[in-house]
Amino acid sequence: MNNLAKYREKNRAAWNEATTLHLRNPNNPLGRVLQGGCSLARVEREELGDVRGRRLIHLLCNCGHDTLSLARLGARCTGVDIADEAIAAARSAAAVLGLPVRFIRSDVYDLALDEHFDIVYVGKGALYWLDDFAEFARIVARLLAPGGRVYVYEEHSLLPFMLELDPTAYNPASGDLNYFHDVEPTSSVGLDYVGLSGEGTKRSYEWQWTLGDIVTGFAQAGLRIEFLHEWPFISSFKYWDWLEEREDEGAFHIPADKPQLPLSFSLQARRD
Template sequence: MTDYLTVNRANWDERAPAHAASADYGFDRFANDPSHLSDVVRFDLPRLGDIAGQRAVHLQCHIGTDTVSLSRLGAELTGLDFSGESLKQARALSERAGADIPFVQSDVYAARDVLDGEFDLVYTGIGALGWLPSIKRWAETVASLLAPGGRLFLREGHPVLWACEYERTDGIIALHEPYFEQAAPQIYDEPGTYVDTDHQFQHTVTHEWNHALSEIVTAVLDSGLTLTGLVEHQSVPWNALPGRMTKRPDGEWQLTDRPERLPHTYTLQARKPI
């Protein structure tokens, strides 16, 4: 099997400049408005609470918009991602936004080897876990990074959503992809990306995995963390099922017809015992 890290890194390295240049990520808003937060972090605020003064790491931070947003809430942030081009864009954003954030290039599974000390907060956002073949290894990595009493905060696309057939045009919500973690990846070859761009991509193949909600919870518990919260949401930060979703005033998207049928995303929180 082709090394998934090589394949996926090439894809994300090519996506990063297009994402940074897009209106969707809003680099100019971060530069022009010191109070601006990403829509994702703004959605998280009621559950994040006060993170001022906390030492935090954002795993799989991509181009840094959520990382900068968390920094603006007063936390001492470090960003980590496996894509060098993504981190180039993240550093440029951090400089424009006046944020002092170190960004470290690493596969998430090697995070403990490249990061110093322990963290009060490990944050992982939307669209991260699907690039990882083992949720168990991810949870073990998170636990190794947390200080005693430290917190994991994860908001992610719901595995039911990830299992949906997103290109249907008949209005039916159908499960098409694996819901449970599989040893082999789902291999996709898609020409574009999720932002508006004229770029013609060359690295279009990705290797991805789904992880059942029960598998995620069990992995977190087995790593020694204590589950403190699990909320399923009826919205998602992007148009995940084109033609079947409506954008809300807060920037989130949800099913136009009976959104209560589908868990769109979830927020999971856990703590490392003292």
């Protein structure tokens, strides 16, 4: 097993533990979806547009809350995640909801799927678990049918530095940070950002990717960038207490009287 494969296995173990902790909390997003809610942010619903009948694959789908929300909107969904516990929870939720969603437990880098999709969807705390973005972009390009698109809604690459510079922020991965990618990951313990139980999980490993790495990765994989939007709001987590929650948007906003900085971005790229 090479070094990167070792890190992926460590992350799998950490995410198995984290998932168990997350599912213990009644406010976990899968619980909300099981009660009839939709876990997608408004920006995602608007930018994804009409997904009815579309073949959609959600990479790094965790417990499948967003995958199931997309299936409710009419997409023909497949979800992929490395964590056994996350895929088990996703499968049982799909059965309870009676939604025909396929969930595959796999490292995204080992995904053995000889199929094409209209939409590859990924985001909300996903890209920094990838250790090789160029290879990930090539996998995405291979999964896309001609005319298909990848849609990403993700934490902004500058976010770790905003957290690092502000002691009032929730900053689980605090440490030596560079804006630029380093093959050596940063690491942290305790992935219970749902319940904030303070309970430890095994050490997990993350990689920084700049906006340039992400755009260039997709472009060099042969995809045509259609848009890159930066947003002064975020949906993955309320990193600062003072962010304003807008429930109808599924997002936490920087208040209007504070400097508007980019907390997230969305990107779409197409296979011609």
